[in-house]
Amino acid sequence: MKTDVIQISSQGTGFENAVSATQKAAxxxxxxxxxxxxxxxxxxxxxxxxxxxxxxxxxxxWLESEGKKYTLHLTTKTVMxxxxxxxxxxxxxxxxxxxxxxxxxxxxxxxxEAMTSDVDRSCYELPADLAADLAYxxxxxxxxxxxxxxxxxxxxxxxxxxxxxxxxxxxxxxxxT
Numbered sequence: 001m002k003t004d005v006i007q008i009s010s011q012g013t014g015f016e017n018a019v020s021a022t023q024k025a026a027x028x029x030x031x032x033x034x035x036x037x038x039x040x041x042x043x044x045x046x047x048x049x050x051x052x053x054x055x056x057x058x059x060x061x062w063l064e065s066e067g068k069k070y071t072l073h074l075t076t077k078t079v080m081x082x083x084x085x086x087x088x089x090x091x092x093x094x095x096x097x098x099x100x101x102x103x104x105x106x107x108x109x110x111x112x113e114a115m116t117s118d119v120d121r122s123c124y125e126l127p128a129d130l131a132a133d134l135a136y137x138x139x140x141x142x143x144x145x146x147x148x149x150x151x152x153x154x155x156x157x158x159x160x161x162x163x164x165x166x167x168x169x170x171x172x173x174x175x176x177t
Contacts, residue, residue, distance in 0.1 A: 049148035099162035
């Protein structure tokens, strides 16, 4: 069974549809309440993880099931830098880029990795205590703590991350058999 592809936007549309599709797939295959909660947690943390790391919320989400084995898919486009790339690959079970298969795939991955830019850390930034005193200045959110990653790694059987150019594909496998 495969659900419809759900578009998730930065305005928050689609998130509830993704949760609803996950609940429907769980009900269709007769999962217990505990299993349904685990599957919902996987899909919610997957969506939050991608948003936290990439900052992007324009994504496509769908779910496939074969018996009691579920595969959750999420794809999004982002402007890739070294930090994002490292955080995404660190979230994967293998720690490797799944899109780098074969000789040409590994070559492309090496070139893309070499071409990714460092994070722009401007030397003109004001210290946080001074910036907070300025009118119309927003204070950036604190560093990401990796909560979504730790929950997802505990709940899922396998997490795969594929990065090709600026397209990130995340696949989470949860098997209840």
